[in-house]
Amino acid sequence: VAVLVGLGIIDGMGDGTFQPQGNLTRAQASKLVATLVKSGDKSDIPAPAEDPFTDVATSYWGAGAIKFGVDNGYINGMGDGTFHPEDQVTTAQLATMLDKLLGYSVADINYQWPENAIAKATISGLLDGIYKGANVALNRDDAAQMLYNALTALTVVKSTDTGSQGSVDGDTNYRDRKST
Numbered sequence: 001v002a003v004l005v006g007l008g009i010i011d012g013m014g015d016g017t018f019q020p021q022g023n024l025t026r027a028q029a030s031k032l033v034a035t036l037v038k039s040g041d042k043s044d045i046p047a048p049a050e051d052p053f054t055d056v057a058t059s060y061w062g063a064g065a066i067k068f069g070v071d072n073g074y075i076n077g078m079g080d081g082t083f084h085p086e087d088q089v090t091t092a093q094l095a096t097m098l099d100k101l102l103g104y105s106v107a108d109i110n111y112q113w114p115e116n117a118i119a120k121a122t123i124s125g126l127l128d129g130i131y132k133g134a135n136v137a138l139n140r141d142d143a144a145q146m147l148y149n150a151l152t153a154l155t156v157v158k159s160t161d162t163g164s165q166g167s168v169d170g171d172t173n174y175r176d177r178k179s180t
Contacts, residue, residue, distance in 0.1 A: 001144050008040030009147060020141035026093065027062035027085035029143060030075060033097050034065040036147055037072060053083035060085065074100035088137035090114075091130060095121035098150045102126075124153040 001018055004010045010018075010032060034045060045064035051057050052067040060066075062085055069075030074097045077083045092114030099109050099120045109117045114134040121127050129145045132138065138146070 001141070003148055003151075004144055007151075009035050010144060018140065020139065020144075022140045023088050024138055024140050024143045025086050026083065026089045027056075027060075027066065029089040029094055029097070029138075030069050030085075031062055031065040032143065032147060033074065033094075033101070034068045036150065037068075037074075037101065053077050053081060055082045056085055069097065073106075074098075076106065089143065090135050090137055091127070091132050091142070092117050092134040094138060094143060094146055095126055095134075098126050098146060098153070099124070101150065102153055125149055126153055 001010065001020070035041070045068045047058050047064050048067035049058070052063060052070055056063050056066055066075060066083060066085065070077075075083075096109055096113070096117040099117055100106070102120075102124050104120050109120060118127070118134045126146055126149045128149050130138075130142055132142060
């Protein structure tokens with residue numbers, strides 16, 4: 001938490017507390033991930049010109065961050081045109097957002113979801129220190145751990161190998177920062 005505060009990615013509840021065991025909604029997770037993407041830049045993301053989802057109006061406090069996630073390819077919603085912004089975010093949902101930031105495509109993750117999202121997050125190190133199932137709601141502490149893990153996570157590089165069996169598409173994972 002201290003590292004994320006220092007980087008400007010999180011700032012607590014506005015009253016000087018972090019409330020690590022508190023609930024984290026999908027909209028709040030969207031805001032945290034948007035701030036991570038923006039490298040801690042907390043300047044407001046403008047409200048979108050039109051509703052990003054049928055249940056997220058342009059006037060909703062998190063509409064800008066949610067639309068930012070859609071525009072940057074790491075938020076897809078629920079598949080039916082809704083986002084459910086006030087639902088608690090699950091391990092698999094936050095893992096999916098972060099997996100996409102690390103280079104996994106929608107096809108890599110959505111085939112057999114949530115299993116693939118969790119498998120990719122495990123390989124990348126996003127779930128180090130997280131001991132909750134895929135469909136279990138994350139608290140604020142768990143989400144902070146996953147965001148911290150994303151800072152040093154394995155990054156995905158898409159490649160095509162040509163060998164005796166023909167071309168095979170694959171993933172190569174590597175650390176993009178030195179391990180300490």
